[in-house]
Amino acid sequence: QVQLVESGGGLVQAGGSLRLACLASGRTFSSYAMGWFRQAPGKEREFVAATNWNGGRHNYADSVKGRFTISRDNAKNTVYLQMNSLKPEDTAVYYCAAEINGRTSINSYEYDYWGQGTQVTVSS
Numbered sequence: 331q332v333q334l335v336e337s338g339g340g341l342v343q344a345g346g347s348l349r350l351a352c353l354a355s356g357r358t359f360s361s362y363a364m365g366w367f368r369q370a371p372g373k374e375r376e377f378v379a380a381t382n383w384n385g386g387r388h389n390y391a392d393s394v395k396g397r398f399t400i401s402r403d404n405a406k407n408t409v410y411l412q413m414n415s416l417k418p419e420d421t422a423v424y425y426c427a428a429e430i431n432g433r434t435s436i437n438s439y440e441y442d443y444w445g446q447g448t449q450v451t452v453s454s
Contacts, residue, residue, distance in 0.1 A: 339448030352426030368422035
């Protein structure tokens with residue numbers, strides 16, 4: 331069993347930055363692909379970014395390319411999402427997820443473990 335705990339959310343003005351972190355339990359973190367998803371009120375959960383087991387391969391949603399960066403520190407069992415140039419439309423609950431087969435999938439149903447989420451609110 332893997333437990334994921336997100337942190338770093340909050341309220342920020344448009345154009346600002348936040349860095350989210352996701353701490354994972356378990357000794358096999360370094361073998362998992364990790365992803366970030368988000369869900370805004372009244373909308374479906376959507377893919378944001380994913381990274382493979384060693385951080386050497388990434389996927390990003392078109393809406394965040396050039397603004398968000400996913401990274402990981404396997405020694406700390408942590409994956410990060412650096413969010414710059416934030417926009418009001420980035421407002422959502424952000425979730426991290428683990429994919430045990432190592433695929434940097436954009437599909438939420440392929441992820442095996444999920445955190446509880448952290449709220450990000452961007453004011454205009």
